Amino acid sequence: MNIAVLLSGRGSNFMAIHRAVSDGEIRDSKIVSVISSRPGAKGLEYAIERGLNGKFLSPKDYASPAQYDTAIAGELEANGAEVVCLAGYMRIATEVLVDRYYGRIMNIHPSLLPAFQGLDAQKQALEYGVKLSGCTVHFVDNGVDTGPIIAQRGVDVYDNDTVKSLSERILEQEHLLYPYVLSLFEQGKIKVEGRRVYINQ
Numbered sequence: 001m002n003i004a005v006l007l008s009g010r011g012s013n014f015m016a017i018h019r020a021v022s023d024g025e026i027r028d029s030k031i032v033s034v035i036s037s038r039p040g041a042k043g044l045e046y047a048i049e050r051g052l053n054g055k056f057l058s059p060k061d062y063a064s065p066a067q068y069d070t071a072i073a074g075e076l077e078a079n080g081a082e083v084v085c086l087a088g089y090m091r092i093a094t095e096v097l098v099d100r101y102y103g104r105i106m107n108i109h110p111s112l113l114p115a116f117q118g119l120d121a122q123k124q125a126l127e128y129g130v131k132l133s134g135c136t137v138h139f140v141d142n143g144v145d146t147g148p149i150i151a152q153r154g155v156d157v158y159d160n161d162t163v164k165s166l167s168e169r170i171l172e173q174e175h176l177l178y179p180y181v182l183s184l185f186e187q188g189k190i191k192v193e194g195r196r197v198y199i200n201q
């Protein structure tokens, strides 16, 4: 399976996916494209240092988000992407991407969706006072963090947690969850029907 990753920053989820491909946890896949919406993103540097096909596409070069996504879609197609992984990608995918890749475009979010959508999910969780948070991998639809949920992992919230400590523990689980989902996906074990996602083990 040809994997493409869209990112904007640190890229630790992309690195976890890359590690899983290298280690053979994701057995039959390769990373064919890494696109960053920000220049100098750590994740992009990591990709380029490892000889992967990494590219910065500047949103400023395009008149609208839809035109930007048309350029992204062009890159993805040129590289034969079969699944598109948003990993710390700080933009909202427009219909251009979502319609073309629906069911093959996923995102990871640091909360148990549908709770705490959008930015600063870990801070939202702490401020709300939940005792359990976690992370979610979901298909991307036209909303923000609203698409069908593929898999989730829970993380306890402790009384002495800070945004930093909670984010770190959630991130550890993110690094396990995304590769796990991709390994199932490449084996054709994930099926989406409406809002329900079924996993055939």
Ligand code: GRF
Binding pocket: 007, 009, 010, 011, 012, 013, 014, 043, 087, 088, 089, 108, 109, 110, 171, 174
């Ligand atoms: C992660 O917490 C992810 O869930 C969220 O943004 C963060 C990205 O981190 N969407 P990284 O760039 O993968 O290190």
